[in-house]
Amino acid sequence: MQTFTFNRASSADQAIALAADAQVRFIAGGTTLTDLMKLGVEHPARVVDINRLPLAEVLPNPDGSLSIGALVRNSDLANHLNVKQDYPVLSQALLSGASAQLRNMATTGGNLLQRTRCMYFRDNLSPCNKREPGSGCSAIDGNNRTLAIFGTSDRCIATNPSDMNVALTALEAQIHIKGSGGERIVPIGDFFLQPGQTPERETVLQAGDLITQVTLPKPMANARSAYLKLRDRASYEFALVSAAVVLQIEDGRVRQARVVLGGVGTVPWRALEAEQALVGAPASEATWQAAAEAAVRNAKPQSENGFKIELAKRCVAHALATVAQTV
Ligand SMILES: Cc1cc2nc3c(=O)[nH]c(=O)nc-3n(C[C@H](O)[C@H](O)[C@H](O)COP(=O)(O)OP(=O)(O)OC[C@H]3O[C@@H](n4cnc5c(N)ncnc54)[C@H](O)[C@@H]3O)c2cc1C
Numbered sequence: 001m002q003t004f005t006f007n008r009a010s011s012a013d014q015a016i017a018l019a020a021d022a023q024v025r026f027i028a029g030g031t032t033l034t035d036l037m038k039l040g041v042e043h044p045a046r047v048v049d050i051n052r053l054p055l056a057e058v059l060p061n062p063d064g065s066l067s068i069g070a071l072v073r074n075s076d077l078a079n080h081l082n083v084k085q086d087y088p089v090l091s092q093a094l095l096s097g098a099s100a101q102l103r104n105m106a107t108t109g110g111n112l113l114q115r116t117r118c119m120y121f122r123d124n125l126s127p128c129n130k131r132e133p134g135s136g137c138s139a140i141d142g143n144n145r146t147l148a149i150f151g152t153s154d155r156c157i158a159t160n161p162s163d164m165n166v167a168l169t170a171l172e173a174q175i176h177i178k179g180s181g182g183e184r185i186v187p188i189g190d191f192f193l194q195p196g197q198t199p200e201r202e203t204v205l206q207a208g209d210l211i212t213q214v215t216l217p218k219p220m221a222n223a224r225s226a227y228l229k230l231r232d233r234a235s236y237e238f239a240l241v242s243a244a245v246v247l248q249i250e251d252g253r254v255r256q257a258r259v260v261l262g263g264v265g266t267v268p269w270r271a272l273e274a275e276q277a278l279v280g281a282p283a284s285e286a287t288w289q290a291a292a293e294a295a296v297r298n299a300k301p302q303s304e305n306g307f308k309i310e311l312a313k314r315c316v317a318h319a320l321a322t323v324a325q326t327v
């Protein structure tokens with residue numbers, strides 16, 4: 001049995017002071033961390049409970065942005081009136097994830113930092129560079145049907161499994177971080193790290209950094225958004241492919257567009273080529289197809305997941321048509 005010290009923090013500063021070491025983990029909803037500790041994948045020397053910190057509110061700001069505390073539960077966020085009205089893509093993404101019970105426990109900060117569902121990562125008997133740097137990657141020549149086609153390296157091809165992260169990327173969210181060196185704000189596009197040669201490093205967080213909140217910028221004027229998730233079964237399943245789409249259409253033409261793919265990237269995958277194909281084009285089926293083709297142009301399939309390219313194309317085209325109401 002692996003023993004560890006357990007502390008309950010009553011302030012952010014106390015939590016950060018207790019955690020200034022790579023062997024420490026914060027615990028929020030616990031739906032990722034406890035699983036990984038039971039499997040022996042994570043073995044922190046100290047666990048710091050942050051559930052008593054005052055970070056569980058969703059607050060509209062005078063500039064039209066929305067602040068979401070790191071401890072806001074996924075269910076509360078999905079059902080918050082401002083989120084449902086102004087950022088439906090986020091509400092839909094959250095409600096497509098896990099189960100009602102899990103969403104009642106899972107938090108915004110914990111969801112951001114959930115770990116990959118690559119089967120070898122959770123199996124201590126298999127080599128895995130992410131779990132044990134330098135041990136090798138069992139997935140590259142193994143079972144990789146569900147893994148990534150974008151952002152991979154010769155060290156790791158695992159996907160970021162979160163639905164919420166895909167929507168937050170489409171909304172250009174900002175992550176607020178507090179650490180021993182002070183506070184900083186990181187755009188979500190810079191928050192996640194592709195595996196490269198160091199797949200064990202998944203974000204720009206340093207040891208002891210606490211996520212305090214996430215801010216959503218003021219919603220794009222007259223924008224419509226949606227999240228489409230394709231998976232092996234209809235619920236309680238991670239995405240094979242998903243798409244978060246935000247569109248602003250005026251006079252029959254696309255003025256602004258954001259397209260982000262989930263289930264296919266080592267990080268939430270922003271399809272900039274698709275966005276370029278959309279902006280200025282007429283809101284039509286031909287445009288959605290062209291954007292879908294552009295979205296997968298640089299895909300690099302593994303031995304078992306070439307099907308994700310066609311699936312991603314269809315997912316993007318259908319999500320765009322749904323948002324633009326041309327279906
Ligand atoms: C059976 C099952 C099915 C699931 N299906 C889906 C799915 O379909 N889609 C999906 O997106 N997700 C799914 N999930 C994952 C689920 O969404 C995550 O487990 C959850 O969001 C994690 O949140 P948490 O608060 O429980 O995190 P915790 O387990 O408490 O923490 C996770 C990690 O984040 C760190 N952490 C937590 N809060 C902070 C903070 N404020 N600052 C710094 N570090 C922090 C912890 O130290 C830990 O490393 C599923 C999970 C399970 C168990």
Ligand code: SF4
Nearest residue numbers: 118128129137156157
């Ligand atoms: S894909 Fe990444 S997480 Fe999966 S076995 Fe390879 S190194 Fe580990």
